[in-house]
Amino acid sequence: MPAxxxxxxxxxxxxxxxxxxxxxxxxxxxxxxxTHAGELPTLPAVTVSAPTLAATDTRGQQLDMxxxxxxxxxxxxxxxxxxxxxxxxxxxxxxxxxxxxxVFALDASVTDNSNANSAWNxxxxxxxxxxxxxxxxxxxxxxxxxxxxxxxxxxxxQVELLKGSAAFMYGFAAPGGAINYVTKKAPAPGQPLLxxxxxxxxxxxxxxxxxxxxxxxxxEDRFGYRVNLTHEEGKPANAVGMNRNxxxxxxxxxxTHALTWTFDxxxxxxxxxxQTPTFATYAIQGKQLPGAVxxxxxxxxxPDQHLYTNLQLYTxxxxxxxxxDWTLSTRYSFSxxxxxxxxxxxxxxxxxxxxxxxxxxxxxxxxxxYVEAMAEGRFRTGPVGHQIVAGVSGQKQRNAYSRxxxxxxxxxxxxxxxxxTNVFYTPDGLVMYRSSDIEQKAAFxxxxxxxxxxxxxxxxxxxxxxxxxxxxxxxxxxxxYSKSGVMSPTAALMFxxxxxxxxxxxxxxxxxxxxxxxxxxxxxFGQQLDPIRSRQYEVGAKTDRDHxxxxxxxFRLERGAQYRQGDYMAQDGLEVxxxxxxDGYTRFGQWDVKASAMYLHSRxxxxxxxxxxxxxxxxxxxLAGAVGYRVPFVPGLRLGVDGKYTGSVKLRPANDIAxxxxxxxxxxxxxxxxxxxxxxxxxAVLANLTNKRFWxxxxxxxxxxxxxxxxxxxxxxxx
Numbered sequence: 001m002p003a004x005x006x007x008x009x010x011x012x013x014x015x016x017x018x019x020x021x022x023x024x025x026x027x028x029x030x031x032x033x034x035t036h037a038g039e040l041p042t043l044p045a046v047t048v049s050a051p052t053l054a055a056t057d058t059r060g061q062q063l064d065m066x067x068x069x070x071x072x073x074x075x076x077x078x079x080x081x082x083x084x085x086x087x088x089x090x091x092x093x094x095x096x097x098x099x100x101x102x103v104f105a106l107d108a109s110v111t112d113n114s115n116a117n118s119a120w121n122x123x124x125x126x127x128x129x130x131x132x133x134x135x136x137x138x139x140x141x142x143x144x145x146x147x148x149x150x151x152x153x154x155x156x157x158q159v160e161l162l163k164g165s166a167a168f169m170y171g172f173a174a175p176g177g178a179i180n181y182v183t184k185k186a187p188a189p190g191q192p193l194l195x196x197x198x199x200x201x202x203x204x205x206x207x208x209x210x211x212x213x214x215x216x217x218x219x220e221d222r223f224g225y226r227v228n229l230t231h232e233e234g235k236p237a238n239a240v241g242m243n244r245n246x247x248x249x250x251x252x253x254x255x256t257h258a259l260t261w262t263f264d265x266x267x268x269x270x271x272x273x274x275q276t277p278t279f280a281t282y283a284i285q286g287k288q289l290p291g292a293v294x295x296x297x298x299x300x301x302x303p304d305q306h307l308y309t310n311l312q313l314y315t316x317x318x319x320x321x322x323x324x325d326w327t328l329s330t331r332y333s334f335s336x337x338x339x340x341x342x343x344x345x346x347x348x349x350x351x352x353x354x355x356x357x358x359x360x361x362x363x364x365x366x367x368x369x370y371v372e373a374m375a376e377g378r379f380r381t382g383p384v385g386h387q388i389v390a391g392v393s394g395q396k397q398r399n400a401y402s403r404x405x406x407x408x409x410x411x412x413x414x415x416x417x418x419x420x421t422n423v424f425y426t427p428d429g430l431v432m433y434r435s436s437d438i439e440q441k442a443a444f445x446x447x448x449x450x451x452x453x454x455x456x457x458x459x460x461x462x463x464x465x466x467x468x469x470x471x472x473x474x475x476x477x478x479x480x481y482s483k484s485g486v487m488s489p490t491a492a493l494m495f496x497x498x499x500x501x502x503x504x505x506x507x508x509x510x511x512x513x514x515x516x517x518x519x520x521x522x523x524x525f526g527q528q529l530d531p532i533r534s535r536q537y538e539v540g541a542k543t544d545r546d547h548x549x550x551x552x553x554x555f556r557l558e559r560g561a562q563y564r565q566g567d568y569m570a571q572d573g574l575e576v577x578x579x580x581x582x583d584g585y586t587r588f589g590q591w592d593v594k595a596s597a598m599y600l601h602s603r604x605x606x607x608x609x610x611x612x613x614x615x616x617x618x619x620x621x622x623l624a625g626a627v628g629y630r631v632p633f634v635p636g637l638r639l640g641v642d643g644k645y646t647g648s649v650k651l652r653p654a655n656d657i658a659x660x661x662x663x664x665x666x667x668x669x670x671x672x673x674x675x676x677x678x679x680x681x682x683x684a685v686l687a688n689l690t691n692k693r694f695w696x697x698x699x700x701x702x703x704x705x706x707x708x709x710x711x712x713x714x715x716x717x718x719x
Contacts (some may be wrong), residue, residue, distance in 0.1 A: 023512025035396050060585040060594075061551065062086050063544040067160055068141045068180050070169030071444040071462060072388035073376045073389040078542050081107070081458060081492035081504035083163040083553045083581065089184070092153045094670050096685040096712035098202070098236075099150060099262060100124055103159050104668070105644055108622040110161070110631040111582050113698050115707070117272040117309055119341055120698055127449040127555065127600045128161050128577045128618030129176035130699060132512065134366075134397070135430040136173055137178040141334035142315050143170070143395060145366035149311050149337060152246035152268055154198075154210045157184045164555060165536040167510025168462050171393070171440050174512045174560055175534045183264055186252045187214050194226075198716035204297070206242065208232030216298070226250040237710035239297040242276020258321045265314040273306040274298060277344040280521070281353075282564065282701045287657055288351035292693040293416050295675035295705035300420045301344060308340040326377035335368040342426045345521070351491070353416030359409060360520050362425045363402040370395040385450035389443060398436040399475040403473055408520035438468045438513060446490075458492040458506075468513060469529040481530060486511050499541040508536050514562065514571065532560030533549045548586035555579060561604055563616065563653040563700055573607020575615050590632055596624040604653060613655040616700040621647040636672040641665065648699070652701045659703060662694040686711050
């Protein structure tokens with residue numbers, strides 16, 4: 001359990017923490033050790049050299065990398081007939097990401113609505129559609145509730161994003177896309193022991209340490225393991241304090257040459273206090289907003305405000321190779337998320353920056369049980385080759401909230417030009433009640449038919465029985481929705497004019513649960529709205545050549561609309577999104593360049609209100625790019641700068657208030673070398689290089705200030 005919010009922030013001793021971690025793990029901090037009487041021995045001779053530049057640059061699109069496609073099985077990005085993005089662990093490390101928006105900062109299809117230290121940290125918009133924070137997130141392909149959780153990015157091998165509808169692959173979900181976090185795995189048989197330790201510093205004074213250890217043991221290297229441990233504490237740039245402890249474990253046992261058992265687990269306690277509040281605008285009269293304010297921690301929130309979170313997810317599975325062409329697999333996962341919130345929402349009243357300070361406090365929890373069984377295989381019928389994936393799955397999600405009528409109340413008033421001095425500490429004794437249960441049982445099958453050497457046809461369908469139960473605080477059932485036999489079909493036609501190029505046209509239908517109303521100010525707060533249907537059409541191209549890669553897509557999505565009407569969250573009409581996206585990467589000489597662009601036209605249609613208006617939060621134009629330079633006279637040194645322009649968005653469906661466009665630049669440097677026989681990596685990143693201030697969209701009627709300029713430094717030793 002976390003400490004009380006009114007407890008003083010722990011004193012940070014980064015060197016002592018690093019020494020403790022070294023003693024616990026047995027990894028030395030350097031080549032020296034203490035002698036008797038505390039005397040330092042003579043240091044060994046030091047040799048410095050730079051490693052050879054890797055043949056494959058991990059900053060590219062990596063279209064040949066495997067991508068977890070749920071009911072489509074695992075296939076490369078190049079062979080997936082939908083728009084996808086993979087960001088690998090080295091890229092995450094080089095850019096020193098701290099929030100979900102940072103992960104996809106170089107993808108123009110993604111708009112950042114997140115904040116690492118508040119409950120809104122999983123808010124992200126893809127092609128103008130918000131991700132489903134209840135069903136749009138996975139770890140190692142297994143579902144969990146993403147709301148309020150910032151993952152330990154240093155423990156990830158890669159992060160995968162499927163853009164658009166994911167209903168066929170994963171079941172009921174909003175059509176904004178699906179994110180899959182892949183934790184680091186045991187090395188393959190025959191590979192050497194992996195061992196590294198790194199220490200870092202972030203503004204304002206946040207210190208962290210991370211250990212990564214993996215290897216194989218036993219006859220023929222049959223047993224593999226990977227352990228990651230992280231500790232971080234101090235003061236982030238946009239909060240008063242933070243303390244984070246995380247651990248992940250990956251195990252693999254090759255029981256026989258055909259049967260493999262796996263286990264993956266991740267555990268994290270992440271406690272932040274004094275986090276930046278959110279800013280509500282529905283009470284503003286007129287079209288003027290106050291000027292943008294700083295997002296630096298301490299100005300608008302003190303240590304009484306907090307977000308305490310706990311995340312656990314455990315997965316075990318068996319995979320059996322019947323033959324070189326056929327495999328059977330089964331997996332089970334259990335996940336549990338818990339958060340204790342005490343956060344302000346500033347309800348702005350006018351352009352002068354006057355506001356009412358509404359405080360929310362409470363405890364929220366979620367549990368997921370998920371099981372699946374799949375068969376994957378290949379066979380031929382005459383001249384046609386078939387790649388079959390078939391399976392069944394079942395999942396149960398339970399949501400719980402704390403009781404109490406005072407959890408959202410007017411604490412005081414204030415003005416954005418002055419620091420906020422309102423204080424409220426969460427009382428003890430909050431009691432949880434079961435809010436809702438959501439169950440899905442599904443069967444799915446897909447067949448990728450290789451018609452000729454160049455042409456392939458994909459057909460698939462998911463059959464789902466869905467039910468959701470919403471409960472009164474007293475425990476009695478308030479409402480029930482169930483739907484059996486829901487079909488989520490998909491189809492795609494693929495053409496390969498070149499082995500490294502895929503052209504495709506795809507279609508998918510989906511059904512998503514209605515949103516669970518998460519705004520405490522609404523009269524139907526906590527209610528689960530009825531499911532809504534959507535349809536997606538996409539035409540695209542992907543190519544992977546010797547010195548460059550590129551992707552392009554045209555898309556159209558029709559989705560049921562949900563937005564605030566008065567004091568209620570309502571469903572009304574459609575949201576229509578159509579646009580184009582381009583992404584490319586190339587490397588020449590000492591330079592590597594990445595560019596990304598999205599143009600989007602969105603509108604509300606067929607509703608009682610807002611017809612013809614742009615969808616709230618959907619930008620018309622987003623541009624992103626990055627340039628890296630490997631300094632030839634300093635082997636191992638790479639300098640880089642990246643930037644992202646996000647066009648203006650409408651703050652609410654009525655379209656009466658707009659947030660202006662903005663551009664954020666970041667700069668960084670990475671240096672690889674060898675010192676005393678060890679690989680050394682030094683990293684430095686300066687985020688928000690120009691300290692740009694702006695109002696960023698969070699969700700309809702809500703906005704947040706930009707994160708302030710911040711520096712990150714990290715040193716890593718690989719043994």
